[in-house]
Amino acid sequence: MAEAIHYGFMQRALLAGLIIGAVCAVVGVYVVLRGMSFIGAGIAHASFGGVAIGFVLGVNPMVTAVLFCLLVAWGIGAVARRGEVREDTAIGVFFAATMALGILVIGLTRGYQVDLYAYLFGSILAVSPADLWMSVALGVVVLATVGVLFKELLSITFDPEMAEVTGLPAGRLHYVLLALIALTVVLSMKVVGIVLVSALIVTPAAAAYQLTEDFRKMMALSVAAGLFATVGGLLLSYWLNTGSGATIVLLTTAVFLVALALSPRRRRRRSGTPDAG
Amino acid sequence: MNEAQPTVDLRDVTVEFRYHTALEDISLHVHPGELLAVVGPNGAGKTTLLKVLLGTIRPTRGTVRVFGREPWRLGEQRRRIGYVPQRTTGISNFPVRVRDVVMMGRYGRIGVGRRPSPEDHEAAQRAMDRVGIAHLREEPIPRLSGGQRQRTFLARALASDPELLLLDEPTTGVDILASETFYELLDRLRSNGITILVVSHDIGVVAAHADSVACINQRLTLHGRPEEVKSGAVLACMYGPHATFLDHGPVPHMVVGEHVHLRPDEKDGDG
Numbered sequence: 001m002a003e004a005i006h007y008g009f010m011q012r013a014l015l016a017g018l019i020i021g022a023v024c025a026v027v028g029v030y031v032v033l034r035g036m037s038f039i040g041a042g043i044a045h046a047s048f049g050g051v052a053i054g055f056v057l058g059v060n061p062m063v064t065a066v067l068f069c070l071l072v073a074w075g076i077g078a079v080a081r082r083g084e085v086r087e088d089t090a091i092g093v094f095f096a097a098t099m100a101l102g103i104l105v106i107g108l109t110r111g112y113q114v115d116l117y118a119y120l121f122g123s124i125l126a127v128s129p130a131d132l133w134m135s136v137a138l139g140v141v142v143l144a145t146v147g148v149l150f151k152e153l154l155s156i157t158f159d160p161e162m163a164e165v166t167g168l169p170a171g172r173l174h175y176v177l178l179a180l181i182a183l184t185v186v187l188s189m190k191v192v193g194i195v196l197v198s199a200l201i202v203t204p205a206a207a208a209y210q211l212t213e214d215f216r217k218m219m220a221l222s223v224a225a226g227l228f229a230t231v232g233g234l235l236l237s238y239w240l241n242t243g244s245g246a247t248i249v250l251l252t253t254a255v256f257l258v259a260l261a262l263s264p265r266r267r268r269r270r271s272g273t274p275d276a277g
Numbered sequence: 278m279n280e281a282q283p284t285v286d287l288r289d290v291t292v293e294f295r296y297h298t299a300l301e302d303i304s305l306h307v308h309p310g311e312l313l314a315v316v317g318p319n320g321a322g323k324t325t326l327l328k329v330l331l332g333t334i335r336p337t338r339g340t341v342r343v344f345g346r347e348p349w350r351l352g353e354q355r356r357r358i359g360y361v362p363q364r365t366t367g368i369s370n371f372p373v374r375v376r377d378v379v380m381m382g383r384y385g386r387i388g389v390g391r392r393p394s395p396e397d398h399e400a401a402q403r404a405m406d407r408v409g410i411a412h413l414r415e416e417p418i419p420r421l422s423g424g425q426r427q428r429t430f431l432a433r434a435l436a437s438d439p440e441l442l443l444l445d446e447p448t449t450g451v452d453i454l455a456s457e458t459f460y461e462l463l464d465r466l467r468s469n470g471i472t473i474l475v476v477s478h479d480i481g482v483v484a485a486h487a488d489s490v491a492c493i494n495q496r497l498t499l500h501g502r503p504e505e506v507k508s509g510a511v512l513a514c515m516y517g518p519h520a521t522f523l524d525h526g527p528v529p530h531m532v533v534g535e536h537v538h539l540r541p542d543e544k545d546g547d548g
Binding site: 163 | 331333353355356358360362368371372373374377378380381382383384385386387389390392393417418419420433437
């Protein structure tokens with residue numbers, strides 16, 4: 001344990017892990033309750049296109065990924081809002097298209113395949129000091145936004161139509177939520193990987209949902225599960241010499257299964273007692 | 278009462294969507310302090326009508342006035358409208374407490390990025406007292422019965438101190454006793470001066486509490502006092518194949534199609 005901490009790469013990975021665990025867990029609460037899991041996966045895969053463009057242009061891929069993900073997230077939102085294409089259809093189209101764009105662009109430029117593997121599946125070694133700062137900055141932006149717009153995001157998640165009727169700018173708030181998902185994906189991708197990041201957004205919140213009927217408690221439990229999974233997963237990945245993304249995601253899945261087994265919601269449903277009061 | 282400006286005033290309102298017409302030439306008005314029941318079969322355009330009044334759907338033709346203004350231009354005045362939407366399934370499992378949901382009714386008034394003030398907490402508490410759910414304030418939504426949940430949503434609508442209440446099928450899936458309690462609650466709110474428009478497909482209960490009944494099946498087929506609106510005519514509007522030949526004014530006699538099956542409790546509309 002102690003020796004792991006002495007390596008610079010491990011310190012950076014753990015610090016990044018703390019931010020990733022907290023941010024994914026917080027944003028995940030909205031994603032789970034609003035039924036946006038598929039959007040999360042779609043945006044995550046879209047980041048591959050952004051990373052590829054970064055490689056080609058010789059810019060830090062996280063920067064291009066931020067811009068690209070925001071564009072795709074808002075694009076999905078805009079197309080779905082017009083109502084002519086269903087949201088899941090829009091995601092299905094963008095999902096594949098952006099992935100394909102990434103593969104095409106990478107194919108045009110040789111020699112980066114090894115780095116690319118880290119982006120796809122996450123790597124404990126991949127977090128450079130610049131990446132860490134970028135993750136900190138994005139994490140602060142996401143958490144501060146949630147802090148300021150706490151009641152607004154709760155309202156559009158609970159009942160978007162009512163949010164609009166009570167006078168909140170529900171449409172714009174939905175775009176804010178999409179942007180938060182995009183930023184969360186990008187700040188997590190170095191450690192967790194593009195392919196696995198949506199699981200880290202959804203699973204801690206899904207575990208917390210099983211354990212409480214209070215929104216704030218759900219967020220706190222989700223953060224606890226997220227931090228446990230990222231920090232625990234990174235340490236396990238170091239000791240077992242396994243991929244960091246996969247280890248983190250499997251650990252959070254284990255947490256979810258335990259929560260499911262302990263769930264008062266599930267027990268109540270099983271025993272058939274309808275409701276108190 | 279009738280000399281005053283109507284709270285809700287629709288004239289020849291038509292709403293066309295891409296593939297169908299939801300409402301056609303609807304004219305109706307609700308005066309201050311009145312309870313209007315809008316009945317009609319599923320898909321008759323009742324919810325569309327409410328959305329027109331809320332300003333979220335604009336009519337293709339015709340004029341709409343709520344408090345004398347076009348609903349989408351109400352701006353700040355929108356708070357004068359309280360809305361209880363049709364029950365949606367996802368919400369019943371949402372991990373949030375009654376007091377949080379009621380407070381949501383004031384979010385627009387509080388303003389983006391701000392926290393509720395003591396005054397907001399008082400208003401939310403008042404709304405809970407009014408509908409008799411103060412003892413449930415800490416209760417999570419998933420633990421409520423159907424009737425309690427509807428009263429919570431009514432309290433949310435009341436939290437912004439509205440002058441007009443719009444309710445969309447408020448008692449669907451709620452048992453008869455809870456439904457009766459709910460309408461008694463509406464009676465009380467109306468006698469406190471709140472104007473109410475309630476949409477329902479349950480003619481029996483609604484007619485017993487309404488000042489007037491409008492029957493909509495894409496077009497407005499009936500609009501009158503509950504006792505004028507005899508069950509046969511309402512049923513024709515609800516289920517009849519040629520409902521459009523009915524019109525405003527005296528209720529024409531009409532034979533109800535044989536595919537209509539009445540439950541005993543629905544036979545008398547005027548209680």
